[in-house]
Amino acid sequence: MRIPLTRLIARNPFPSVTDLMARVVACCDDVPVLIDALIQGDQATVVTMAKQISTKECACDAAKTALRDALPSGLFMSVDRRDLLQLVSQIDDIADCAEDVGVLLTLRPFTVPPPLVEPLRELLHEVLETVRISAEVVANVDVLLASGFGGAVAKETMALISQLGRQEHEADKRQDRTAKILFQQEDVISPVSIFMWSKVLNKIGDMANHAENVGDRVRLFLAK
Amino acid sequence: MDAASIIMVFAALSGLYMAWSIGANDVANAMGTSVGSGALKFSHAIMIAMVFEFAGAFFAGGTVSQTVGGGIIHLRVFEENALLLAAGMTGCLLAASSWLHFASYWGIPVSTTQSIVGAVIGLGLVVGGPAAVDGRAVFTVGVAWVLSPLLAGWLSYLCFQHLARHVLGSSDPLARIRRVGPILVGVIVSSLVLGVIFRGNASLRLSLELGTSALIAVPIGAAAAFASMPVFRRLASRKAESLPDQVRMAERVFQLLQIVTACYLAFAHGSNDVANAIGPLAAIFHALHDGISQTVDVSSSVLLVGAVGILLGLASYGYKVMATIGRGITALTPSAGFSAVFAAATVILFGTKLGLPVSASHIMVGAVIGVGLARSVAAINISLLRSILVSWVVTVPVTASLAAGLAWGAQYLL
Numbered sequence: 007m008r009i010p011l012t013r014l015i016a017r018n019p020f021p022s023v024t025d026l027m028a029r030v031v032a033c034c035d036d037v038p039v040l041i042d043a044l045i046q047g048d049q050a051t052v053v054t055m056a057k058q059i060s061t062k063e064c065a066c067d068a069a070k071t072a073l074r075d076a077l078p079s080g081l082f083m084s085v086d087r088r089d090l091l092q093l094v095s096q097i098d099d100i101a102d103c104a105e106d107v108g109v110l111l112t113l114r115p116f117t118v119p120p121p122l123v124e125p126l127r128e129l130l131h132e133v134l135e136t137v138r139i140s141a142e143v144v145a146n147v148d149v150l151l152a153s154g155f156g157g158a159v160a161k162e163t164m165a166l167i168s169q170l171g172r173q174e175h176e177a178d179k180r181q182d183r184t185a186k187i188l189f190q191q192e193d194v195i196s197p198v199s200i201f202m203w204s205k206v207l208n209k210i211g212d213m214a215n216h217a218e219n220v221g222d223r224v225r226l227f228l229a230k
Numbered sequence: 231m232d233a234a235s236i237i238m239v240f241a242a243l244s245g246l247y248m249a250w251s252i253g254a255n256d257v258a259n260a261m262g263t264s265v266g267s268g269a270l271k272f273s274h275a276i277m278i279a280m281v282f283e284f285a286g287a288f289f290a291g292g293t294v295s296q297t298v299g300g301g302i303i304h305l306r307v308f309e310e311n312a313l314l315l316a317a318g319m320t321g322c323l324l325a326a327s328s329w330l331h332f333a334s335y336w337g338i339p340v341s342t343t344q345s346i347v348g349a350v351i352g353l354g355l356v357v358g359g360p361a362a363v364d365g366r367a368v369f370t371v372g373v374a375w376v377l378s379p380l381l382a383g384w385l386s387y388l389c390f391q392h393l394a395r396h397v398l399g400s401s402d403p404l405a406r407i408r409r410v411g412p413i414l415v416g417v418i419v420s421s422l423v424l425g426v427i428f429r430g431n432a433s434l435r436l437s438l439e440l441g442t443s444a445l446i447a448v449p450i451g452a453a454a455a456f457a458s459m460p461v462f463r464r465l466a467s468r469k470a471e472s473l474p475d476q477v478r479m480a481e482r483v484f485q486l487l488q489i490v491t492a493c494y495l496a497f498a499h500g501s502n503d504v505a506n507a508i509g510p511l512a513a514i515f516h517a518l519h520d521g522i523s524q525t526v527d528v529s530s531s532v533l534l535v536g537a538v539g540i541l542l543g544l545a546s547y548g549y550k551v552m553a554t555i556g557r558g559i560t561a562l563t564p565s566a567g568f569s570a571v572f573a574a575a576t577v578i579l580f581g582t583k584l585g586l587p588v589s590a591s592h593i594m595v596g597a598v599i600g601v602g603l604a605r606s607v608a609a610i611n612i613s614l615l616r617s618i619l620v621s622w623v624v625t626v627p628v629t630a631s632l633a634a635g636l637a638w639g640a641q642y643l644l
Contacts, residue, residue, distance in 0.1 A: 011263065011594065011598065012555050013611055014614050015609075017561055017609065018561035080611060081611060081612070083608065083609045083610075084602070085605075152398045152481050152565055154604050155605050156394060159398075159477055
């Protein structure tokens with residue numbers, strides 16, 4: 007082989023990033039199932055789902071490490087290598103938060119206070135919608151290569167990232183409302199329950215926060 | 231059998247072997263980009279390579295072969311000793327082949343063109359000293375070696391920028407590709423026709439002036455463009471839902487264009503690289519049949535030897551190399567692949583028409599870096615550039631020394 011182009015053109019990491027994001031979304035989709043089981047009082051399913059989320063999160067970690075290993079420093083990339091690595095980190099953090107939710111809910115017996123049931127479901131809906139939009143943003147990155155990270159696709163992706171920001175804001179407001187309802191119960195349920203539910207709500211909210219950060223990282227690709 | 235016949239057989243075998251080696255290694259490298267993106271089925275890539283490499287070598291390979299055989303060193307230093315010229319040139323082929331083998335074995339990136347030109351320089355130095363080397367020619371070739379990858383990079387950058395801005399980055403990529411696609415087909419077909427008839431194979435009376443050639447090439451290109459319009463209309467017709475999906479569909483249309491550029495690159499590559507094998511061979515045959523003169527006539531039969539050699543190399547080993555390369559290069563999007571290959575082929579063909587032996591491999595590297603700078607390649611391994619630079623510095627002195635050694639031995643024996 008004279009001048010091997012296979013050695014010159016390194017493997018495209020973007021499909022692996024899209025892959026990782028898909029795994030993370032699958033992980034997050036289990037959280038509403040877990041919460042529903044908790045609401046029904048089905049402790050066995052809660053434990054099973056928590057384990058399943060944990061396993062999926064482990065697979066996400068492995069995918070993240072493989073991706074990092076495939077990005078040596080001698081590469082000239084169409085996006086900043088460090089920005090890409092931070093994007094991957096934020097994507098993985100979403101799964102970490104989902105796992106933490108599962109773990110928290112198995113630390114002690116939880117019951118969902120009746121006033122919290124609907125707000126909790128709505129919060130999850132908003133958070134998962136945030137994660138879904140961030141997955142759409144990530145899916146666009148590979149397509150952006152075609153237009154050199156410019157043009158109409160880039161503009162559309164920017165608009166999507168703005169939409170992601172607004173959606174995350176909605177999720178934040180939902181989280182605040184749910185926390186308020188939680189604290190309205192402070193005379194009815196034990197302080198430990200309040201404390202733990204607070205942590206759970208924060209973790210759920212963090213999923214949306216990291217999803218928004220994902221959008222911010224992709225925004226950096228477009229700005230350069 | 232007299233000495234001349236023996237040397238002629240040896241020379242023919244060496245030339246054939248060099249051509250075989252080019253077909254086995256270099257062609258696969260050039261065609262690999264089209265195979266990797268999924269544009270070409272592997273078997274089709276081989277067929278295209280065979281047809282167009284042969285065409286490029288046979289119809290357009292004469293100009294560069296003339297330079298390599300008789301334009302690098304002053305052939306008069308052989309002082310009518312045709313046997314010495316024949317032996318010396320054979321030595322050049324052997325020297326270049328050996329270095330290529332060695333470098334390939336150790337995974338050092340290397341250029342066939344630089345190897346053979348270095349060897350010829352070495353031959354001249356031994357037989358006639360520094361005065362034997364045509365300084366102006368060597369300087370021009372050296373400048374071409376430096377400028378051609380840069381030109382290819384610049385051209386591929388421009389090409390991709392234009393496509394990104396006006397086609398793939400537009401709000402209606404499918405409509406744009408329906409318009410732009412045929413134009414691109416027309417340009418490439420015109421260039422191919424120009425490649426054949428402008429300063430082409432004189433013995434087939436295919437060596438026309440620029441004006442006449444253009445008058446023939448442009449209408450043929452336009453006809454091809456019109457003929458391709460229904461194809462583009464069919465491929466880029468469905469209105470996909472989302473903009474990213476439309477871009478993905480437009481990229482798939484580029485796969486069709488990649489087939490056209492693959493033909494273009496194979497032709498250009500054959501036209502320039504066949505000289506690496508048969509340039510010395512042409513000088514030998516001319517010397518043994520017509521005596522030594524400065525202008526080496528490159529006969530069609532010599533071109534045929536080179537073209538057939540390339541085909542043999544491709545058929546016997548090149549397909550394996552192509553499969554390996556094709557599997558490895560998946561990171562070049564069709565539009566980026568198109569831009570890089572189009573730019574590379576154009577610069578190579580331009581070099582051919584100027585009679586300059588340029589390195590197709592380096593030009594391809596330049597073109598890939600060009601599209602990389604336009605942010606269309608996800609990741610380029612630039613640490614490879616270091617080894618490429620090393621091989622630049624090392625190749626010519628090494629092959630010159632090897633050829634010089636063999637020529638000195640020949641002088642001693644003859």
